[in-house]
Amino acid sequence: MLPRLIPELGHFALILALGMALIQAVVPLAGAATRRPLWMAYARPMALGQFVFLLIAFFTLMASFLLDDFSVAYVADNANSMLPWYYKATAVWGSHEGSVLLWCLMLGGWSFAVSRFSRRLPRDMLARVLGVMGAVSSGFLLFVLLTSNPFARLLPDVPGEGADLNPLLQDVGLIIHPPMLYMGYVGFSVVFAFAIAALLEGRIDAAWTRWARPWTNVAWAFLTVGIALGSWWAYYELGWGGWWFWDPVENASLLPWLAGTALMHSLAVTEKRGSFKNWTALLAIFTFSLSLLGTFLVRSGVLTSVHAFANDPARGTFILVLLGLTVGVSLLIFALRAPRVAHATAFGWPSRDALLLINNILLVIMTVTVLLGTVYPLILDALNLGKISVGPPYFNTLFVPLTALLCLFMGLGPLARWKRMPGRELWRRLAVAGLGALVLGALAPLIYHGRWDPWVSLGLVLALWLVLSLARDLLDKLRQARSPATGLRRLTPAYWGMLLGHLGLAVTLVGVTVVSNYNVERNVRLAVGEQVEVAGYTFAMRSLGKRRGPNFVADVATIAVSHAGDAPFIMRPEKRVYLARRMPMTDVALSPGLWRDLYVAMGEDLGDGAWALRIQYKPFVRWLWLGALLMAAGGVLAVADRRYRRGKARASRPAGVEEVNA
Structure with missing residues (x-):
């Protein structure tokens, strides 16, 4: 009762x-x-x-x-x-x-x-x-x-x-x-x-x-x-x-x-x-x-x-x-x-x-x-x-x-003074950061991907502009102190919070830019014993099985992934059916990393032991959420x-x- x-x-x-x-x-x-x-x-x-x-x-x-x-x-x-x-x-x-x-x-x-x-x-x-x-x-x-x-x-x-x-x-x-x-x-x-x-x-x-x-x-x-x-x-x-x-x-x-x-x-x-x-x-x-x-x-x-x-x-x-x-x-x-x-x-x-x-x-x-x-x-x-x-x-x-305009003015903000400052002084303070961002942002796609991409360069230039302008402002503040240690002690949590927040936005920009332009996706048909190559990684299906969860049953694929002679590792995507609602759901297999994610999702059973799979290579995708965490940490630190x-x-x-x- x-x-x-x-x-x-x-x-x-x-x-x-x-x-x-x-x-x-x-x-x-x-x-x-x-x-x-x-x-x-x-x-x-x-x-x-x-x-x-x-x-x-x-x-x-x-x-x-x-x-x-x-x-x-x-x-x-x-x-x-x-x-x-x-x-x-x-x-x-x-x-x-x-x-x-x-x-x-x-x-x-x-x-x-x-x-x-x-x-x-x-x-x-x-x-x-x-x-x-x-x-x-x-x-x-x-x-x-x-x-x-x-x-x-x-x-x-x-x-x-x-x-x-x-x-x-x-x-x-x-x-x-x-x-x-x-x-x-x-x-x-x-x-x-x-x-x-x-x-x-x-x-x-x-x-x-x-x-x-x-x-x-x-x-x-x-x-x-x-x-x-x-x-x-x-x-x-x-x-x-x-x-x-x-x-x-x-x-x-x-x-x-x-x-x-x-x-x-x-x-x-x-x-x-x-x-x-x-x-x-x-x-x-x-x-x-x-x-x-x-x-x-x-x-x-x-x-x-x-x-x-x-x-x-x-x-x-x-x-x-x-x-x-x-x-x-x-x-x-x-x-x-x-x-x-x-x-x-x-x-x-x-x-x-x-x-x-x-x-x-x-x-x-x-x-x-x-x-x-x-x-x-x-x-x-x-x-x-x-x-x-x-x-x-x-x-x-x-x-x-x-967003590009916003980042441009965000980079100027930390270098400017309150009320008014001579335009020539502001230009002098931002010139090195701006030139460094342009050069590095233009070269980065060539170094990373072997081909220049204007949209990738634009995103990286904006991110580097934010980072280098912050670095210039921090360096100026340390120079004004009697010693670097004294300068660091004089910096307030609010200032460090601002640095973290702007740095977080730059990190997110890098993630958005790279994953949006260099993402590789393939929808494939794969059966046991077959393999496929995506972005230099080999995905080989070793077996198919069943698994019973607390309130679902699932088909499970065991996929061995190898790359450039490294030891293979296993990914296990699932296709679940929840018993109460009889609702099918995809449980993705992820191989996460700071520089790239590998992403495998099971689609439909195509018969004869073959399944439709969505395989993706997602570079720098974790930087999206890392940047958000840095921004949030900056807000709390302030x-x-x-x-x-x-x-x-x-x-x-x-x-x-x-x-x-x-």
Whole structure:
């Protein structure tokens, strides 16, 4: 009897979490507006209580999965008694209802983290920040309880067995990819709340940016890792060997990443120079709005994708209304309050200010380009104006040149000074890096492949330009110190984070360029005793066999791979059939490496002991994800900078604070 009561406990915990979120949204904001300390003091305990009850709800749903409680409709639709326990645990976020509950849990976790680690914030600012986050949380909890309740029951007709988790999601990628992605999505709610709180208070200054920047960096780092994991999962799980297809659901995660990148750089200018204040606040609103738009696209049913979960029009309408209210109200606050915090700071060309502004503009143009290509077909379809498909040709034609321009100005940024510097000095500092990038980038394809390729050279020139400009800036800083050791000690974590982030982009550029142009793919027919050569590697099928897994049966090919006289090694691709859904799946065999991947996927049984195989040679493909990890590490490293802790300590001091009375 007790296991059957667990879902009711989770449902009740969700209701209590909603009650606390509503109190968190209303009382602290009212207290800040009327200057009542007791009302503002409600913010912290309500954030803690909401998070605790969301944890209870989440783990009761997980317990229902682990106990095979098929009286819960969500468990019956997404689990099976044969499913391994670790997939049962992660099936909690394997479909719509559980994924939205995970979103709410992470939003509650971010609210609790702000209440815990922002104790030195001014009391009224913290009340406003947590109040805004409570309002967002209230909207999503209402969405869960009214349209997407994960604890809905099938009583009294309880099925004896569940339908099983989608085989595409029975993978380690499901365990780590969605939580990372959601941590990034939801993390931008913090800087959004900071922006709205600052606009309500009429104050955006250096202290404000020192509060907001660490949260922005951490959210951006999580989103970067989440996108990289999604690309990695698609690469090895879907069997086609690609790492990005401009799928609308992939684009939904890229949009807030691009806007968040612009936001991080804009925050740097606001902190250092006191400019771009309104632009920074608007980017914070824009970034979180794009996170909500991504939620709408994935959860509303307007898209058909392996990533899209919902197909209920009521859910789509609710999220659309929530998106409209959030964006509409925040833009109204911005329109009314932005003139009060505006502050013009002069700068000239060339300067780091101007270069960061150009980078921001390019990032916003890139964001709008992806946004239009993603939503325009949906808008036409919704208005019954026809169906069109916008695919890779559109995105590559527009996105690639914009990326090249962005990299060009990114390389200039570290070498420029704030406010203004002589153009001749900037040219002197960048000449060696630029010339080195051109020469090395032009020669690299000849050395690597024996043939010059203009597109490969362009990508490598841009990557080398980023690396060499960073090296020149680091060298200049060390020369200015009394000794290299002293110079290294003077460099801040924020500076090292910038170096890592830009280096990560360069590494990713190399991976994209090389694998896109030098990938070798062959679709072959292979039987036992036969062999084929691909990119200098010999693939010989030695045997075919069967394997029984916990909830699937598989045909397994044993393939010996040899290269240039080296000892052969074995690759074992599989073709699985999952028993509950009778769904066939390809389990790819990979031979990974820093310089190349070998990729073998089984296709169809062609009869007479022969199978269709897709064999690929993918040079430098791992650099795609290595670069993303370096970028994320750079974002996290910058948070360790001491000035953020000092800024929090000085935040309550009135001196030097630019404030405009309401």
